[in-house]
Amino acid sequence: MNRFRNYKIALSILALGSVAAIPTQVSAAAITGLFNTGVDASGSALGSDGLADPHYLITNSTIGAPINSPAVTYTHPAYALNDGNSRWVSNSFNGSPGFGTVDFTLTFDLTGLNAATAQISGSWGADNFGTIFLNGVNTGITNFTFGFFLSPFAINSGFVSGTNTLTFQIRDFDEHLAFRVDNISGTADVLTAAVPEPSTWAMMLLGFAGVGFIAYRRKSKPASVAA
Numbered sequence: 050m051n052r053f054r055n056y057k058i059a060l061s062i063l064a065l066g067s068v069a070a071i072p073t074q075v076s077a078a079a080i081t082g083l084f085n086t087g088v089d090a091s092g093s094a095l096g097s098d099g100l101a102d103p104h105y106l107i108t109n110s111t112i113g114a115p116i117n118s119p120a121v122t123y124t125h126p127a128y129a130l131n132d133g134n135s136r137w138v139s140n141s142f143n144g145s146p147g148f149g150t151v152d153f154t155l156t157f158d159l160t161g162l163n164a165a166t167a168q169i170s171g172s173w174g175a176d177n178f179g180t181i182f183l184n185g186v187n188t189g190i191t192n193f194t195f196g197f198f199l200s201p202f203a204i205n206s207g208f209v210s211g212t213n214t215l216t217f218q219i220r221d222f223d224e225h226l227a228f229r230v231d232n233i234s235g236t237a238d239v240l241t242a243a244v245p246e247p248s249t250w251a252m253m254l255l256g257f258a259g260v261g262f263i264a265y266r267r268k269s270k271p272a273s274v275a276a
Contacts, residue, residue: 080167080235082157086228087122087136094133098122099142105153107140108216112149112226114140120153123227128196129174135231137174137196144176144225151226152182154216159208162237167208171233172199175219179228182216183207192228199231208237 084104087095095102101119108116123139124131131137140151159167173179176196181188183204190202204215219228 076166076238077236078162078239080157080159080162080169080237082155083169083233083235084155085135085171085233086120086138086153086230087131088134092134094131094136095122098124102138105138105155105217107151108154109152109218110140110149112140112146112151114151123225125176125196125225125227128176128227129198129229131229132231135229137227137229139225139227144227147221147224147226149226150218150220152216152218153228154214155230156212156214158212159237160211161240162210163240164208164210164213164237167235167237168203168205169215169233169235170201170203171230172201173217173228173230174199175217175228176225177222178220180218180220182214182218184209184214185216196227196229199229 084092085094086105087100087102088104089095090103098121100122102122103119105120107114107118107120110116120138121140121142122136123142123144124137125144128137138153173181173192174194174196175192177193179192181190181202181204184207186207188204188207190204192200192202194200217228217230219226
């Protein structure tokens with residue numbers, strides 16, 4: 050009976066020492082794969098109209114734009130001026146045909162990051178009207194700038210682990226359709242391996258010491274002499 054009791058005590062001590070480790074996180078890691086419109090792989094603006102954007106793909110169109118084809122740089126004199134960080138893009142080199150809706154999608158990956166802490170911000174413009182979708186869900190962010198200027202946007206929910214999609218749905222009511230994204234960036238916490246806290250290590254050491262003490266007592270206890 051005493052032996053069974055000693056084992057119960059040992060198991061209780063070990064249970065105290067094996068308190069669950071708490072995952073640690075490092076905040077504010079940059080989200081990779083976020084690009085302004087009309088830039089190359091290094092983030093520099095493409096040099097002229099009619100060049101393929103390597104980051105934004107056409108994923109839906111009511112005006113015949115080829116699905117999964119890249120957005121194309123295009124500039125109208127009335128638009129906010131391009132700069133070295135971004136350019137206006139469209140479904141064609143001349144922004145035509147308009148009179149319809151085109152979805153432009155940017156894909157990025159949050160593998161290794163805590164999606165619940167992700168946030169993205171930037172500025173954008175649309176000719177004529179735009180709506181932002183994250184992973185196919187309407188964010189409620191709209192744009193009525195008609196290309197004259199850029200307005201800020203921010204998203205802090207709706208992200209998922211792994212692959213995410215950011216879609217800019219542009220609706221046009223005349224001959225030219227285009228949009229532009231500038232200063233886009235994002236952060237999320239990095240998920241790291243679980244590491245026991247100092248107090249947990251202390252409890253584990255006490256647990257092992259307790260087991261050793263019980264084993265010592267059992268070993269040093271004189272054997273009973275048979276009558």
